[in-house]
Amino acid sequence: xxxxxxxxxxxxxxxxxxxxxxxxxxxxxxxxxxxxxxxxxxxxxxxxxxxxxxxxxxxxxxxxxxxxxxxxxxxxxxxxxxxxxxxxxxxxxxxxxxxxxxxxxxxxxxxxxxxxxxxxxxxxxxxxxxxxxxxxxxxxxxxxxxxxxxxxxxxxxxxxxxxxxxxxxxxxxxxxxxxxxxxxxxxxxxxxxxxxxxxxxxxxxxxxxxxxxxxxxxxxxxxxxxxxxxxxxxxxxxxxxxxxxxxxxxxxxxxxxxxxxxxxxxxxxxxxxxxxxxxxxxxxxxxxxxxxxxxxxxxxxxxxxxxxxxxxxxxxxxxxxxxxxxxxxxxxxxxxxxxxxxxxxxxxxxxxxxxxxxxxxxxxxxxxxxxxxxxxxxxxxxxxxxxxxxxxxxxxxxxxxxxxxxxxxxxxxxxxxxxxxxxxxxxxxxxxxxxxxxxxxxxxxxxxxxxxxxxxxxxxxxxxxxxxxxxxxxxxxxxxxxxxxxxxxxxxxxxxxxxxx
Amino acid sequence: xxxxxxxxxxxxxxxxxxxxxxxxxxxxxxxxxxxxxxxxxxxxxxxxxxxxxxxxxxxxxxxxxxxxxxxxxxxxxxxxxxxxxxxxxxxxxxxxxxxxxxxxxxxxxxxxxxxxxxxxxxxxxxxxxxxxxxxxxxxxxxxxxxxxxxxxxxxxxxxxxxxxxxxxxxxxxxxxxxxxxxxxxxxxxxxxxxxxxxxxxxxxxxxxxxxxxxxxxxxxxxxxxxxxxxxxxxxxxxxxxxxxxxxxxxxxxxxxxxxxxxxxxxxxxxxxxxxxxxxxxxxxxxxxxxxxxxxxxxxxxxxxxxxxxxxxxxxxxxxxxxxxxxxxxxxxxxx
Numbered sequence: 001x002x003x004x005x006x007x008x009x010x011x012x013x014x015x016x017x018x019x020x021x022x023x024x025x026x027x028x029x030x031x032x033x034x035x036x037x038x039x040x041x042x043x044x045x046x047x048x049x050x051x052x053x054x055x056x057x058x059x060x061x062x063x064x065x066x067x068x069x070x071x072x073x074x075x076x077x078x079x080x081x082x083x084x085x086x087x088x089x090x091x092x093x094x095x096x097x098x099x100x101x102x103x104x105x106x107x108x109x110x111x112x113x114x115x116x117x118x119x120x121x122x123x124x125x126x127x128x129x130x131x132x133x134x135x136x137x138x139x140x141x142x143x144x145x146x147x148x149x150x151x152x153x154x155x156x157x158x159x160x161x162x163x164x165x166x167x168x169x170x171x172x173x174x175x176x177x178x179x180x181x182x183x184x185x186x187x188x189x190x191x192x193x194x195x196x197x198x199x200x201x202x203x204x205x206x207x208x209x210x211x212x213x214x215x216x217x218x219x220x221x222x223x224x225x226x227x228x229x230x231x232x233x234x235x236x237x238x239x240x241x242x243x244x245x246x247x248x249x250x251x252x253x254x255x256x257x258x259x260x261x262x263x264x265x266x267x268x269x270x271x272x273x274x275x276x277x278x279x280x281x282x283x284x285x286x287x288x289x290x291x292x293x294x295x296x297x298x299x300x301x302x303x304x305x306x307x308x309x310x311x312x313x314x315x316x317x318x319x320x321x322x323x324x325x326x327x328x329x330x331x332x333x334x335x336x337x338x339x340x341x342x343x344x345x346x347x348x349x350x351x352x353x354x355x356x357x358x359x360x361x362x363x364x365x366x367x368x369x370x371x372x373x374x375x376x377x378x379x380x381x382x383x384x385x386x387x388x389x390x391x392x393x394x395x396x397x398x399x400x401x402x403x404x405x406x407x408x409x410x411x412x413x414x415x416x417x418x419x420x421x422x423x424x425x426x427x428x429x430x431x432x433x434x435x436x437x438x439x440x441x442x443x444x445x446x447x448x449x450x451x452x453x454x455x456x457x458x459x460x461x462x463x464x465x466x467x468x469x470x471x472x473x474x475x476x477x478x479x480x481x482x483x484x485x486x487x488x489x490x491x492x493x494x495x496x497x498x499x500x501x
Numbered sequence: 502x503x504x505x506x507x508x509x510x511x512x513x514x515x516x517x518x519x520x521x522x523x524x525x526x527x528x529x530x531x532x533x534x535x536x537x538x539x540x541x542x543x544x545x546x547x548x549x550x551x552x553x554x555x556x557x558x559x560x561x562x563x564x565x566x567x568x569x570x571x572x573x574x575x576x577x578x579x580x581x582x583x584x585x586x587x588x589x590x591x592x593x594x595x596x597x598x599x600x601x602x603x604x605x606x607x608x609x610x611x612x613x614x615x616x617x618x619x620x621x622x623x624x625x626x627x628x629x630x631x632x633x634x635x636x637x638x639x640x641x642x643x644x645x646x647x648x649x650x651x652x653x654x655x656x657x658x659x660x661x662x663x664x665x666x667x668x669x670x671x672x673x674x675x676x677x678x679x680x681x682x683x684x685x686x687x688x689x690x691x692x693x694x695x696x697x698x699x700x701x702x703x704x705x706x707x708x709x710x711x712x713x714x715x716x717x718x719x720x721x722x723x724x725x726x727x728x729x730x731x732x733x734x735x736x737x738x739x740x741x742x743x744x745x746x747x748x749x750x751x752x753x754x755x756x757x758x759x760x761x762x763x764x765x766x767x768x769x770x771x772x773x774x775x776x777x778x779x780x781x782x783x784x785x786x787x788x789x790x791x792x793x794x795x796x797x798x799x800x801x802x803x804x805x806x807x808x809x810x811x812x813x814x815x816x817x818x819x820x821x822x823x824x825x826x827x828x829x830x831x832x833x834x835x836x
Contacts, residue, residue, distance in 0.1 A: 333723035
């Protein structure tokens with residue numbers, strides 16, 4: 001145990017790590033102290049995850065050391081890290097969904113004697129941990145009945161009831177609603193008061209300002225900035241992350257939209273119970289319309305309804321003037337709708353298949369003759385869009401999708417709907433998990449799609465994305481449209497104000 | 502609908518793309534895989550050529566292929582099903598059932614009536630499996646484990662537990678139309694070719710790969726997964742019926758124990774041939790090599806006078822080896 005008057009301290013010194021001959025960390029230092037929140041910033045691939053996994057004992061460093069309260073270790077394994085009080089909360093929840101909250105909190109370290117569990121103790125332990133976090137969750141509820149934010153809280157409770165002195169949170173707000181984020185921040189502040197050292201991985205700058213004391217920026221496996229949060233401007237941090245000065249978010253060039261043109265997609269008091277209500281929205285050919293709202297506000301659900309993943313109970317949706325109520329994605333595709341889901345890896349791509357197949361798949365109906373399909377036809381389609389979308393790959397149609405970077409995978413997914421000659425493209429969180437650099441290219445490609453006459457609807461929770469991408473925007477909160485913004489009215493301030501802080 | 506909701510509760514995309522060059526291309530990886538199978542086959546062939554004087558000759562090679570024919574006819578659709586992430590374990594008992602249907606009808610009817618009905622029985626089993634998997638939505642492994650038991654039992658009911666003789670039906674299984682090679686081998690070759698073509702050059706076959714590679718993405722790209730998987734099970738049922746009839750013809754009888762454990766040989770051949778349990782990968786050509794390996798091993802062990810009990814041990818071990826190899830491959834390529 002550590003003396004109460006001496007804060008817990010976890011340090012990394014000159015950590016180096018290579019994977020497959022490529023060095024991803026070039027001698028990185030880190031210093032986390034009890035009672036303080038250290039924000040770890042960086043683009044995807046900067047080495048944040050590798051660094052914290054080394055601290056949590058998931059990877060062994062090639063050289064360098066980990067110092068816990070002055071005691072140096074060459075490497076930790078997960079059990080040793082845990083014994084020292086270092087715990088990591090992963091993005092993917094690692095709970096046992098069918099067990100209760102209390103059971104999850106004591107999972108793997110049951111109180112009891114001679115193999116018999118003392119259930120009263122299990123419950124007490126859970127109540128204590130949950131009240132320390134300041135969350136109100138029923139210890140007897142099965143975890144699978146909880147919301148994502150609550151499940152995350154249970155995982156944190158599990159760590160603190162196991163005497164965690166240093167907690168590593170890996171992009172914990174990625175899947176949370178605005179309210180849940182507030183609750184998480186409350187819990188983080190309580191832990192900080194309690195003397196826990198927190199390492200908080202994120203790429204959202206506003207979160208850094210809200211809860212961190214210190215900030216460390218990683219770029220390409222090196223620390224490029226380490227400072228107090230106070231006094232650091234947003235521009236400083238972005239420049240440090242990206243490695244070049246990035247101007248303030250810029251508006252795109254206004255689209256040439258025929259004001260009199262019939263909308264290609266139109267919602268009239270569209271309602272889907274539990275998701276959204278009385279949505280009025282139009283998209284004309286040639287424009288990009290953003291549907292902005294925090295996670296859980298209903299934007300993604302509206303997008304899904306266009307693609308046959310959700311039905312309207314009231315109101316209607318019209319596509320090219322015709323009533324549009326597809327029962328399944330294949331019907332929506334047949335009527336000219338393309339869809340880019342939020343979770344590219346799980347719902348968008350076929351990692352073990354070739355890039356050409358990934359691009360051509362929805363167009364198989366057109367590319368085939370009497371159900372027969374030739375590889376050469378797919379390869380030709382791929383080559384065309386490879387150049388058009390400047391996809392960075394080996395330009396080999398047989399290359400596996402998994403070998404492309406996230407941004408380039410996303411371009412293949414966009415190319416898919418170009419090849420399909422869709423009239424309307426619906427995208428959900430199109431740049432989630434994509435580097436800042438690749439993000440700009442994807443915006444450019446999306447703008448280009450619209451210029452070629454497509455109607456584009458983007459559901460997003462990233463207001464900078466709206467400013468950089470959209471001709472018009474509708475802002476949603478709690479399933480309702482709170483306001484419409486047109487052209488230069490679209491600013492980050494107005495978007496935040498309408499979405500409710 | 503039981504489809505996963507796409508937006509609520511999804512977790513952010515994974516942190517880092519794999520470093521370039523970490524995963525070899527499709528083309529580069531397939532070469533060593535097939536090569537490994539060929540090497541295993543050659544090693545077995547050389548070993549048995551040295552240890553047994555009866556192994557290395559034309560007639561024995563025909564024996565090996567003939568013994569593999571029925572398994573192969575059924576393994577071809579099974580390969581496509583596994584590529585789409587589906588299993589059909591009911592093949593053995595379904596084949597026996599088709600044989601029993603044929604035998605019991607042939608007692609009082611014309612063959613011209615009994616044969617089509619027996620084939621329809623196989624197709625019917627395929628429809629039942631497909632319905633349970635796609636419409637009711639039960640896991641294919643469990644569904645077909647259930648139908649495996651159901652149709653083995655029904656076979657015994659139909660035959661009253663006795664072996665029924667089938668007369669005037671030996672042609673299908675034993676005729677040797679060309680090069681002294683039995684007809685089932687030609688049927689096998691035809692089925693294998695058809696499925697090879699289907700899997701490589703048709704939208705149907707390619708959809709199987711997409712479904713196996715990522716079921717959610719397949720649906721979001723307009724593939725009608727349920728319909729395709731349903732057809733896959735029906736094709737499996739059709740091929741099982743053909744296999745069942747060949748077995749009955751070869752034996753001149755329908756035994757309630759016919760094709761017992763056939764599912765083991767089929768699954769072993771398919772997985773040994775490189776179809777991945779993770780789905781989205783595999784090829785008919787690989788399965789054919791897998792079949793030859795199993796066939797050579799069985800044949801060689803017989804020639805060496807190894808008891809048939811040990812052959813079962815060898816085949817089970819081969820399946821475990823194949824699955825372990827597949828797991829290793831998944832681990833190597835997902836990193």
